Amino acid sequence: FIDASPPTFPVLSVSLGFALVAFAATVALIPGLAPAFARAGLKGRDLLKPDSTLEIPESIGLISASVYILLLIVFIPFLFADALRPSKIAEEKTPLTEVASRPFPHQQLSAYLSALLSLYTATLLGFLDDVFDIRWRHKLPIPIVASVPMLIVYFADGGITSVVVPTPLRPYLGQIVDLGALYYVYMAMVSTFCTNSINILAGINGLEVSQALIIALSIAANDLLYLPWRFTGAEWSAGMAYGSVALVERHLLSLYFMLPLIGVCAGLLYHNRHPASVFPGDTLCYFTGMAFAVVGILGHFSKTLLLFFIPQAFNFILSAPQLFGLVPCPRHRVPRVDRKTLLLSPSVAQFERPPSTLATLVLRIFAALRLTRLTTHPHTGVIMEATNLTVLNMLLLWTGPIREATLVWACVALQFAGSVVAFTVRYGLAGLVYDG
Ligand code: UD1
Numbered sequence: 001f002i003d004a005s006p007p008t009f010p011v012l013s014v015s016l017g018f019a020l021v022a023f024a025a026t027v028a029l030i031p032g033l034a035p036a037f038a039r040a041g042l043k044g045r046d047l048l049k050p051d052s053t054l055e056i057p058e059s060i061g062l063i064s065a066s067v068y069i070l071l072l073i074v075f076i077p078f079l080f081a082d083a084l085r086p087s088k089i090a091e092e093k094t095p096l097t098e099v100a101s102r103p104f105p106h107q108q109l110s111a112y113l114s115a116l117l118s119l120y121t122a123t124l125l126g127f128l129d130d131v132f133d134i135r136w137r138h139k140l141p142i143p144i145v146a147s148v149p150m151l152i153v154y155f156a157d158g159g160i161t162s163v164v165v166p167t168p169l170r171p172y173l174g175q176i177v178d179l180g181a182l183y184y185v186y187m188a189m190v191s192t193f194c195t196n197s198i199n200i201l202a203g204i205n206g207l208e209v210s211q212a213l214i215i216a217l218s219i220a221a222n223d224l225l226y227l228p229w230r231f232t233g234a235e236w237s238a239g240m241a242y243g244s245v246a247l248v249e250r251h252l253l254s255l256y257f258m259l260p261l262i263g264v265c266a267g268l269l270y271h272n273r274h275p276a277s278v279f280p281g282d283t284l285c286y287f288t289g290m291a292f293a294v295v296g297i298l299g300h301f302s303k304t305l306l307l308f309f310i311p312q313a314f315n316f317i318l319s320a321p322q323l324f325g326l327v328p329c330p331r332h333r334v335p336r337v338d339r340k341t342l343l344l345s346p347s348v349a350q351f352e353r354p355p356s357t358l359a360t361l362v363l364r365i366f367a368a369l370r371l372t373r374l375t376t377h378p379h380t381g382v383i384m385e386a387t388n389l390t391v392l393n394m395l396l397l398w399t400g401p402i403r404e405a406t407l408v409w410a411c412v413a414l415q416f417a418g419s420v421v422a423f424t425v426r427y428g429l430a431g432l433v434y435d436g
């Protein structure tokens with residue numbers, strides 16, 4: 001008997017079930033628990049509404065994170081069900097010794113646990129940030145520390161630190177370059193970038209959660225491409241696809257992390273979409289960012305992962321002059337609202353002292369590219385004001401005054417377009433610079 005049907009993945013069905021539970025639990029828990037957050041002082045003013053004194057519960061990402069992490073823990077026995085079940089042959093022979101000698105996939109378990117540890121740390125950091133408003137310069141290195149367990153697991157797992165050189169550069173660098181320790185520095189930076197970049201593209205209802213949701217969906221779609229659809233069950237179990245077994249397992253692991261994440265994000269978005277009744281807080285940005293870093297690093301696809309962060313990367317580069325102190329950075333860079341018409345326009349950063357030559361040069365270049373708008377002194381030409389350097393303000397410069405809900409949709413469209421570009425670059429253009 002030859003099994004011609006494609007191999008099935010029962011654990012994946014369980015994970016899909018967990019995703020549905022994640023969605024239902026988040027949708028149901030938030031209305032009940034959110035008032036307790038507000039009573040504990042975790043609340044924020046919805047800055048772009050007619051009544052800006054109105055406060056709504058904040059840090060609700062903690063509910064998503066708790067549901068997510070708890071479900072990931074409950075998932076462990078399902079993930080290792082095969083390894084935990086005594087085999088039939090073992091039962092027939094000497095059960096105890098046979099069972100004991102069967103290797104348990106400790107490597108996989110340690111990868112999973114290291115991922116959980118990193119997620120815990122990120123959640124804690126995000127929550128502390130919500131409570132204490134940590135200065136971003138201080139919180140920047142923490143995700144690096146949080147990713148150490150994961151990097152050790154990566155090291156133990158064979159720790160590939162070499163990269164394939166694009167064809168045009170091969171005459172100079174060779175086919176493969178081993179980055180060694182630098183590769184670990186790079187991966188630690190991936191986790192810092194993923195955790196912070198969503199947080200600084202924020203301030204309008206539903207934006208943080210939509211970004212996380214679209215990135216998670218994109219990663220899951222990418223993982224699905226690696227499942228062995230074209231093999232028959234017989235080929236698969238005979239090991240014909242042996243070379244790709246590890247690859248498939250890594251993408252399955254990524255799916256186990258992404259599916260419930262999609263569930264908790266969709267559940268939170270239900271309450272955070274415009275007009276929001278709760279805010280996600282930094283907790284959401286940190287734990288979702290870390291979940292992305294985890295799957296990218298443990299799944300060995302960090303470069304593809306970064307492709308799904310094109311809008312965030314652009315926003316980060318645009319923000320750099322404000323983040324690194326070249327241009328003043330007010331506490332909030334969210335757009336300005338006209339409380340009568342509810343139309344949004346770009347908010348501005350004001351210079352108390354004339355900007356440095358470097359700042360002037362950067363701002364002039366940005367202004368020429370229509371990324372910012374400058375207000376200069378009528379006589380001296382010195383820059384007095386610049387619109388805040390974020391994608392939100394840049395979009396408003398291009399569109400003119402629009403409503404908050406419209407701007408959210410514009411950002412969602414941008415994120416979606418980013419993913420389309422990512423897939424095109426990864427599976428279309430990559431062939432031009434890599435030969436397979
Ligand atoms: C980041 C941004 C900041 C932006 C803020 C908005 C940088 C360096 N920091 O700071 O410019 O103003 O996010 O989240 O780019 N809020 C709304 N509507 C929303 C979401 C948030 O009004 O839909 C307001 C609420 O007052 C809420 C506050 O933003 O309390 C949350 O800000 P927080 O996440 O603490 O700001 P940061 O992440 O530090």
Ligand code: MG
Nearest residue numbers: 199202281282
């Ligand atoms: Mg924030």
